[in-house]
Amino acid sequence: MGNEAEKPNIITSSLDFLVNWGRSNSLWPFPYGTACCAIEFMSTEVGRYDLSRIGSEYVRFTPRQSDVLLVAGTITYKQAPILKRIYEQMAEPRWVIAMGACASSGGFYDCYCTVPGIDHIIPVDVYIGGCPPRPEAFFDAMFDLQKKVKDESFMKQRAESVKEQLEMIKVKTAEAKCEAKTAIHEKVVDFKDFMKEKEQNLVKKAQFWKE
Amino acid sequence: MTVEEIFAVLEERYGATREKQDKWGVTAVVSASYLHNAVQFLKEESGIKFNMLVDIAGVDYLTYPNHEGPRFAVAYAFKSVTKPVNRIRLKVLVSEENLNVPTITDLYANANWYEREVYDQFGIVFKGHPDLRRLLNHVEFVGHPLRKDYPAQKRQWLSTNDYLLPQLEQRLEELGYKVVQRSKEVETNDNEFLEGSIKE
Numbered sequence: 188m189g190n191e192a193e194k195p196n197i198i199t200s201s202l203d204f205l206v207n208w209g210r211s212n213s214l215w216p217f218p219y220g221t222a223c224c225a226i227e228f229m230s231t232e233v234g235r236y237d238l239s240r241i242g243s244e245y246v247r248f249t250p251r252q253s254d255v256l257l258v259a260g261t262i263t264y265k266q267a268p269i270l271k272r273i274y275e276q277m278a279e280p281r282w283v284i285a286m287g288a289c290a291s292s293g294g295f296y297d298c299y300c301t302v303p304g305i306d307h308i309i310p311v312d313v314y315i316g317g318c319p320p321r322p323e324a325f326f327d328a329m330f331d332l333q334k335k336v337k338d339e340s341f342m343k344q345r346a347e348s349v350k351e352q353l354e355m356i357k358v359k360t361a362e363a364k365c366e367a368k369t370a371i372h373e374k375v376v377d378f379k380d381f382m383k384e385k386e387q388n389l390v391k392k393a394q395f396w397k398e
Numbered sequence: 399m400t401v402e403e404i405f406a407v408l409e410e411r412y413g414a415t416r417e418k419q420d421k422w423g424v425t426a427v428v429s430a431s432y433l434h435n436a437v438q439f440l441k442e443e444s445g446i447k448f449n450m451l452v453d454i455a456g457v458d459y460l461t462y463p464n465h466e467g468p469r470f471a472v473a474y475a476f477k478s479v480t481k482p483v484n485r486i487r488l489k490v491l492v493s494e495e496n497l498n499v500p501t502i503t504d505l506y507a508n509a510n511w512y513e514r515e516v517y518d519q520f521g522i523v524f525k526g527h528p529d530l531r532r533l534l535n536h537v538e539f540v541g542h543p544l545r546k547d548y549p550a551q552k553r554q555w556l557s558t559n560d561y562l563l564p565q566l567e568q569r570l571e572e573l574g575y576k577v578v579q580r581s582k583e584v585e586t587n588d589n590e591f592l593e594g595s596i597k598e
Contacts, residue, residue: 265536268559299543299552300535 199342210254210280211336212242214329217253217277219270222260224287224319231322241329250276255332256309259319261289262302274309282336284328285311288318399445401484407444412436417489425473425487433490434500440476441505446484448476451502454512456520460546468493470522474502492522501527519544536560 216238218228232238232246247253250273262270274283285305288294291314293303305311312335313328405426408414412432417425428436440448452475459465470492478484490499501524503509513524514533521542524530532539538556541548567577 264554264556265560268556272559298550299548299554303553 203340206341207337211333214243214255215245215247215253216255216257217247218257220259224259227319228259231325236322256283258290258305259286262305263300267302267308271308282312284313286315404444424485425489427489430490430499437502446478446481448478450477450479451506452477456516458546472499497523498525500525
């Protein structure tokens with residue numbers, strides 16, 4: 188499968204198109220709101236600006252069901268492990284938006300307790316400037332993210348992951364073989380030693396009886 | 399009893415001195431050994447009953463211009479609820495060698511968290527406090543960030559999220575519940591947990 192999927196043909200490219208179309212028009216956000224940016228996200232979400240026009244109306248409050256991690260607000264060092272854990276709990280494919288100055292760069296908090304940008308903890312796809320950014324800026328970021336999603340190739344990623352898995356299996360089998368060999372070798376050596384001891388004992392016994 | 403009379407009593411009984419630099423003239427400097435008695439006097443015996451503790455603040459005089467004497471200070475602000483005009487402040491000077499100050503949690507319940515915060519940010523130890531842990535900073539945090547010799551931009555990476563389960567279990571046990579079994583995820587290794595704070 189690996190070689191076939193690397194060269195785009197009519198089946199893989201049309202499948203890519205279909206998958207990306209589906210993904211980019213149903214980006215379900217997980218709002219990790221810690222400050223005023225979250226309030227701005229609420230106004231983006233509802234009535235007047237209406238995020239559901241681009242298919243993102245389902246705000247999921249569990250990382251298992253969401254595609255986009257939306258970090259809106261200041262992240263302190265006390266919170267950093269929690270954010271990282273939530274990112275790790277999200278199923279792939281996953282994207283991250285850093286909303287506002289604090290999440291992108293730490294903002295004006297230049298002190299011992301604030302993380303200077305969440306890209307120190309997790310990879311970020313789109314940054315939004317502003318303190319807090321306007322809903323238009325948020326929509327712009329969502330369109331950018333949609334473009335990014337459409338550029339990705341589902342089949343290529345799949346082929347790469349299969350390749351990685353195959354390599355991992357190869358490495359692991361080689362390791363297991365090596366281990367088995369050494370174990371057998373040890374056993375054989377042990378057995379030889381055991382036989383030698385027995386022979387020596389027998390020889391000693393024979394000598395004893397001769398005497 | 400006016401505020402002036404209260405100051406006179408404080409000076410007479412507890413060896414307090416009035417702070418001259420204070421703009422409103424309501425601050426008295428008490429030694430740590432007399433603090434608890436002075437606070438008790440203010441709360442219960444004095445004519446104006448100062449039954450509200452407004453704040454406890456730590457001070458670090460390390461880079462303060464023209465300052466002589468001990469490095470730290472703890473300032474207590476009191477207020478009367480019945481006569482809200484009257485306010486009084488007590489100040490305890492704490493030297494760097496002996497960071498102990500008696501607690502006043504038995505008189506004011508809200509002093510509990512204030513004292514925890516001062517301990518967290520300045521490292522001043524309140525003797526007799528029921529639960530002296532860090533309040534704002536993480537358990538793995540090393541140092542006391544509001545001291546003037548702590549570099550303000552020194553950041554510390556942490557390995558875990560905060561570890562509040564023992565306190566929760568303690569509270570539940572006080573209410574009559576009992577912990578029968580913990581899941582493996584919850585059970586943490588203390589050695590592993592405290593190794594976390596990453597150097598530089």
